[in-house]
Amino acid sequence: MCEAGKTKFTRFAMEVWGIPEAGKSQIVLAKAGVEALADFIKEIGLSTTLRELGVEEVTELKAIADSCNIVTGSYKKMTHEEIFEILKECF
Numbered sequence: 001m002c003e004a005g006k007t008k009f010t011r012f013a014m015e016v017w018g019i020p021e022a023g024k025s026q027i028v029l030a031k032a033g034v035e036a037l038a039d040f041i042k043e044i045g046l047s048t049t050l051r052e053l054g055v056e057e058v059t060e061l062k063a064i065a066d067s068c069n070i071v072t073g074s075y076k077k078m079t080h081e082e083i084f085e086i087l088k089e090c091f
Contacts (some may be wrong), residue, residue: 005075
């Protein structure tokens with residue numbers, strides 16, 4: 001998603017998190033903004049994984065991914081397989 005939405009993610013990094021441009025590429029800034037958000041989420045004590053939410057088995061992740069509606073209008077149109085990969089990473 002960072003690559004597909006790098007312009008908005010770059011703006012997010014600089015305007016929300018105050019990350020200086022300082023000769024960094026858009027993708028480097030975009031990823032730094034996402035990392036800053038992840039750090040903030042951890043700092044305030046929110047769950048960052050499915051395990052932390054109490055999910056103990058990954059057996060249903062494929063079914064959940066396959067049940068997601070695929071829509072346009074985001075940074076890129078995702079596939080069920082991409083959604084499944086994200087869910088696995090979140091476990």
